[in-house]
Amino acid sequence: MQRSVLVLVIMSVIMLAFLPWIASDVMLQFAINTLLLATLAQSWNILGGFAGYVSFGNSVFYGLGTYGTAIAMAQFGLPFWVGLMLGALLAVICALIVGLPILRLRGPYFAIATLGLSGVMGAIVSNMDIAGANIGLILPLTRADPMFYELSLGLLVVTTVCVAWLSMSRFGMALIAIREDEDAAGTMGVNTTRYKVAALVLASLFTSIAGGIHAYWITFVDPASAFDPTLNVRMVIMAVFGGSGTVFGPVIGSFLLSTIYELLAFWISTAAALLFGVVIVLAVLFMPKGIADLALAKEPGWRYFLRNVREHRL
């Protein structure tokens, strides 16, 4: 069973790697976007899914990644990979500085403090001249979508491999212990703070690289799109929709939701937002543990849905 899953995953990655040779430009663009979103959802999953710390501040790392890349390329004329590294460095430093005080907070406090963080960071950047203040920065134009695609795919694979390793390692066990009962984990000798900060740093690293790739691909960054809080909400929704705290849930969740959203946006254009909202409401109602849990359920579909409602209603 385990092995067959592994083979299946490797096969699909190899097949996906050849997509640029057959896909249309629109398809490729959609794919890049989806892969980047999946990376974001997967990174969110490290802290949010395994340790149960719901972060609304991951868009800060995303924004720092985009700005690191943009500042390096647009202001100093440095190559792309230097920009990626600068962005990642900024994000990791930010995660370390911010992580220590904020990860002391639990539950909703933590969620809200991270939300505040993304507001602060956006406002700070929009007042910095080196970051183009509120006007934003323009990166050099590159006509190389296949490169962006392979980069995004590679990043998602690396992130997912990392999460898979995590789920089997001591590190992952510690995070799960924190999620289940942080006080008990602490008394059993788990250094909870160190693990939480490490998880946040790991998440910030992948998130910022995804941001850097997106910045160079779109060729324009401004504070509103770089620190967009709804992006963070999307990460959470995709991770939860797929199944947070699992290895493949966030990836499947983002693939599915991106496809649904894109189809809605292109086919019925104007009512897409409405249907997207309805999908979220229904998903929370009937499958709060995500697709991953639904796939493992033993009873037939409707009974699974009803059981969920019964479990969580008043």
Added chain:
Amino acid sequence: MSRKHSFACAIGTLLATAGLAHAQDVIKLGAAVQLTGSEANTGRYYRDAYRLTIDKINAAGGVNVGGKTYHLGLTLLDNQSDVNLGVRQYVQLITSDKVNFLLGPFASNHALNDSSIAEKYQVPMVQGGGASTQIYSRGYKYVFGTLPPADDYYASTLDMLAKADPKPRTVALVAADDSFDVSVAKGTRNHVKDAGMTLAVDQTYREGNADFSTILAEIKSKNVDAILWSGHETEALNFLRQMKGLNVNPTNYYGFTVGVPTEDFRKALGKDADFAFGMTSWLADASLKDRWFGDAIAFAKDYADKYQYAPDYHAASAVADVETFAMAFEQAGSLDPKAVRDAIAKVEFDSVYAHIKYGPNGQIVLPQIVIQIQDGKVVPVYTDRVLNKAYYPIPPWNRRP
């Protein structure tokens, strides 16, 4: 069921082939515009003006390209006021919907992003929704625009104020912090200096802000003669209402970059809108002649009859965008993107919007018309000469009829 089904299929195929035969003579224009979301209120001008103009050109027989007649078609997508979605939709328009040429979205931030797609695929885009100078400072070759440069929005106003009696000496400048309004503020600072006035207050506020009471308190304490304001419509609305609530009365003048020309603004404010100055790059005027509409007044009437609301400069500039393509196709005598691009750069004609001629950077140069709301109506008062008598200085709130 199967017989009925196959019958329907046959009809469908028939229609499809008929459509196909026809489709060869259509030049497809494409755009992704704000039809829903927070900017839908202005996005509709572009949707409606694009459609109206294309219908008008087709009704007149279409365009003649190298001896062959073509009709114009339009593929319009809804970007939901989302910049990222808009960018993706422009790629869709070019690569999968196979549109031949691009029209623009509304607003500078959208135009900035979407135009880079046009440049990437080397498909000409003519857009009437973004005025930020940043759009044209990137050395792009395939992007043209029909809104005048943001830097000069207050040029004609300050020209008027410099000659006015009494002439304002101290000025407050209030601007939002987005790309377009930062451009406006930057240009305005120079114009204020050139007009021999001093900036007593120079504040930038965060886009989307709804409370101006602190800025207004500061303006009031400095007792300025004029307020020059630049931002978005709802913010202008809040600024003006709070001016009244806090009883802020600049000695001579206050004016806005947006809002004043639109019907919504006047409706929302009622009598409080009176005396406010504003600007527009366009007013329906019989002197603006046009090959397809006749003149601007006829256009405004066609538009209002069809869509039940009056056009403003956004709509007129959208008309000029479509007409630019029509003129360029005929002059190029070909539909090759490169040839059309070169033709647009050289094109020169009269439209309902203005006399169209693009500068070397792709942007049009056009003076703003200073307007004022007088007894609930928009009255043009100044361009480079006096058009109508302005109510000047603006009376304080407690001494109004």
Added chain:
Amino acid sequence: MLLAQVLLNGVLLGALYGLMALGMALVWGVLNIVNLAHGALIMLGGYVVYYCYTLLGIDPLLALPVAMASMFATGYLLQRFLLNLIVRGALLNTLLITFGLDVVITYLGQVVFTADFRTINPSYSGANFMLLGLTVPVLRLIAFGIALLLSSALWFLLNKSGLGRAIRATAQNLVAARLYGVDPRQVYAVTFGIGAALAGAAGGLYGMISHLTPYIGSSLTAKSFVIAILGGLANPFKVILGGIVVGVAESLAALYIGPTYTDVVSFLLLVVILVVRPAHALRAA
């Protein structure tokens, strides 16, 4: 003088902020639902007042009770038939479902009300008077008064009435409340209804002081969020005070640091308070 005027502006506006947050704090404290659709409910309340005024000619201040009643009904139904179904799930799930609701309500708002911006503009909307050399805008003063009035009413309801006891009992211990014969489903729905009614009142006042579009919700949710945390979830007066703190902080920031920094200041305030006093509040009424 300038400083005094700026402080006054901050206090008056802050009380309205506090009123916006009041409903969110109540729902959060009692039901443990962080309602991301709260701003959308404020928006709906604003439109109710707008239509009462423009279509029926009811003075907007008199239309506030109409908005409150209709929003109470909306909130009651939402909780009774939708949110009650997931209320025992993880906090994250209630966040997501209310986010979905926000998207749906905003979209429907756009269809029904159109994207045009509106203001509620009664004859006295710009009225003001001088007091000790300061300009006092009448409408903001009225909003300030209404915020105090409604927070007092909520305090009495929670502390001095049978319903209030039932609400507090449910918030503290669901099982015990059941044993005393309280039907939690009913209490939850009523509580959410009260929260929505408060949002409705705030929306009407916001429409008079500022403007309405279907999209104002999300920024108001964020603001309410910050204030609910600052003021805590237990005491209505503290929520209003939290609003005033934010209002004054924003005004001072605009004056001394620059208007582009107002958001930074209010969020920094939030983060600092959370980090310095994590145990502060967050427990039910």
